[in-house]
Amino acid sequence: MRQILVLTSVCVVSALLLSYVYLFTIPKIKEHKEKFFTSALSEIFPNMGGYKEVVKDSCYQILSEDKTKIIGLVFRTGEKGYGGIIEMFVGIDTLEKVCGLKIASPAEGLKETPGLGLKIREDKFKNQFLGKIKEQIKLKKEGGEIEAITAATISSKAVCDGIRKGIEKYKKYLKEE
Amino acid sequence: MRFKYFWNGIILENPVLILMIGLCPTLATSISARDALGMGIAASFVLIFSNIFVSAIRKIVPDNIRIPVFIIIISTFVTIVDYILQAYEPNMYKVLGVFVPLIVVNCIILGRAEAFAYRYGIFDSFLDGLGKSVGFTLVIFIMGTIREILAQGTFFGMKVMPDAYINNSLLFMIFPPGGFLLIGILKAIVNKLFLNK
Secondary structure, three states, X not given: OHHHHHHHHHHHHHHHHHHHHHHHHHHHHHHHHHHHHHHHHHHHOOOOOEEEEEEOOOEEEEEOOOOOOEEEEEEEEEEEOOOOEEEXXXXXXXXXXXXXXXXXXXXXXXXXXXXXXXXXXXXXXXXHHOOOOHHHOOEHXXXXXXXXXXXXXXXXXXXXHHHHHHHHHHHHHHOOO | OOOHHHHHHHOXXXXXXXXXXXHHHHHHHXXXXXXXXXXXXXXXXXXXXXXXXXXXXXXXXXXXXXXXXXXXXXXXXXHHHHHHHHHHOHHHHHHHHHHOHHHHHOHHHHHHHXXXXXXXXXXXXXXXXXXXXXXXXXXXXXXXXXXXXXXXXXXXXXEOOOHHHHHOOOHHHHOHXXXXXHHHHHHHHHHHHHHOO
């Protein structure tokens, strides 16, 4: 009997404490998530007038300054790299060409090897994608136009695959619904 | 006299280097000084509070359900740390990732609850928790610092080594073998200095 009482009361106290902590941390957590997205969006489309979330947490229609038409799309995608998931934001314009790429930093959870796989964050690699369409985004040895980073083929390929799959998946949202 | 419970945790009963418990988070999160410090502080918070609470209710908890009670107390504090990190240090939360929830099964915490807090008073348990926390944080921070400097040439993200070194650094220090090697070296030094082996 005493065992039941003690265990139950410990659980109740713990649940009460947790619900209280949850209540006052959840607004902050949501705010951070929001900020993370908007900063990524405005980095890729500096002249955007607004955005509309079309797929929760992963795809956004970017609106022109007068908010009347869609000028592009930003989607969030993750692809398994060498050390873990490579998380990135990709912007495409209305012709389905890549116009911006932002890869999460190590502080944001990127686990590629410094000095090798981590070079995917450098402009020299990222700028290769700009203006390219889906068919061109493959490593050179697979028939595409992307130069892989020496000794970091897995990471380079993951970025290509992530972008290609993302375009395939989300391009339908480029059109007005 | 009672303060020996505090000092014990730092050297003579250092959880990582002498008791050899809690090695998994030590190896996994000591890849940079900042992550190591974050992990140390998070685990310390849980350890100190779980010690206090376990000690406070030790007289009313029947022997045969003590482990579930410990686990509930520990996981409550781990969840609190988890939410607070998400809310106020989202970047560190992403780096520490799965290792924050895994503090629940950190042997140091359950070990101290069982071996110390369940038998001693609140103040002694607090001192014990504090000492073990400082000992744990110190070791993980030293390891994080050494590994970050050797592998990436940085300290808290600031460059401290010349470019020539960074381009040819001991990259393996950031991988598990580097962690094992370093913990072995630290253990050897501590054995020589404090245990006279």
